[in-house]
Amino acid sequence: MASTKVKAIVIGGTNVKEKDKLLTLFSLEDGKISVSMKGVRGEKAKLKSAKEVFTFGEFVIEEGKYSKIVTSVDVIDNFYALSADIEKYYEACGVIDVLNKIATEPNPQLFIETIKALKTLCYEDVKKYYVIDKFLLSIFGAMGYGFLGDKCSSCGAKLEKKYFNYSIGEIVCPACRTMQSEEISGACYSALKLLNNTDYDNLHTIKLGGLGEVQAYNLLAKNFEYRTGFSIIQLV
Ligand SMILES: [Zn+2]
Numbered sequence: 001m002a003s004t005k006v007k008a009i010v011i012g013g014t015n016v017k018e019k020d021k022l023l024t025l026f027s028l029e030d031g032k033i034s035v036s037m038k039g040v041r042g043e044k045a046k047l048k049s050a051k052e053v054f055t056f057g058e059f060v061i062e063e064g065k066y067s068k069i070v071t072s073v074d075v076i077d078n079f080y081a082l083s084a085d086i087e088k089y090y091e092a093c094g095v096i097d098v099l100n101k102i103a104t105e106p107n108p109q110l111f112i113e114t115i116k117a118l119k120t121l122c123y124e125d126v127k128k129y130y131v132i133d134k135f136l137l138s139i140f141g142a143m144g145y146g147f148l149g150d151k152c153s154s155c156g157a158k159l160e161k162k163y164f165n166y167s168i169g170e171i172v173c174p175a176c177r178t179m180q181s182e183e184i185s186g187a188c189y190s191a192l193k194l195l196n197n198t199d200y201d202n203l204h205t206i207k208l209g210g211l212g213e214v215q216a217y218n219l220l221a222k223n224f225e226y227r228t229g230f231s232i233i234q235l236v
Contacts, residue, residue: 003062003071006030009114010055011100015041021051023070025059026099026114031106035061035068047073053096054079054118079122087128092121094132094233101230102139113138120200129217130195130203136220137196143227145169148193152176162189164219166226187212188219 011032012024019041025033040051050057050073057075061068082092095117103110117135120126140147150159153170163181165172171189172181191212198206225231 003060004029005058005060006033007076007111008033008057008059009099009111009118010051010053011096011103013051013053019045022067023051024100026103026111027059027106028108028111029106032103033068035059035070036064037070049078050075052078054082054092056115056118077119079118081122082118088121090233091128091132092118095121095135097233098132098135098139098224101232102228109142110139116200120203124204126203127207127213129213130206131200133192133195133217133220134198134200134203136224137192140169140220140223140227141196145227147171148189148196164223166223169223169227182219184219185212185215188215191216192219
């Protein structure tokens, strides 16, 4: 049987039969794929450490009669420490949830972005929300929305008071605001800008505090709903 090897992240899973598991992978080479792992829920299963969400590894896949079957996995990182910290765990679930909703075709940039987000959450001491904020900002950037400039995206006027127009996904001035626009506080705008301009490696150096960072997450989550039609899990 022909087999292929892909680098992938486990982004979902369902238990089937007595000991099997059906996994959703986001792979670097083939995008989102469904694969099955046979007998993987057994006590002594060789591949059992590779069946959990967040696992990042090299999966060898064979084309079975009814589905693609994983025959071996080289785990690169299972981000195990995430499960020891409930806040980080939920935020990582948020990242995977966002990925699951937008991933279809192969997308190397999105793949790398996800690994960076999980690594940062797992190994760095970064304040709550910053990693998922950064992840969402990168996704909007990749979609072509550059909404953190200093000019109104509708008329080009220099921005003093800023409104976020959810129907177009950009920032506008008071004169161009519509029913779908909400005012952005200075603290929220600075938070978004700082998060956008800071690499994952340096996110641990930022400590914003205050309402700005809460507003930033709320704006990004709401914008994600407007852009994709999917809501994302509520962070607490
Ligand atoms: Zn304007």
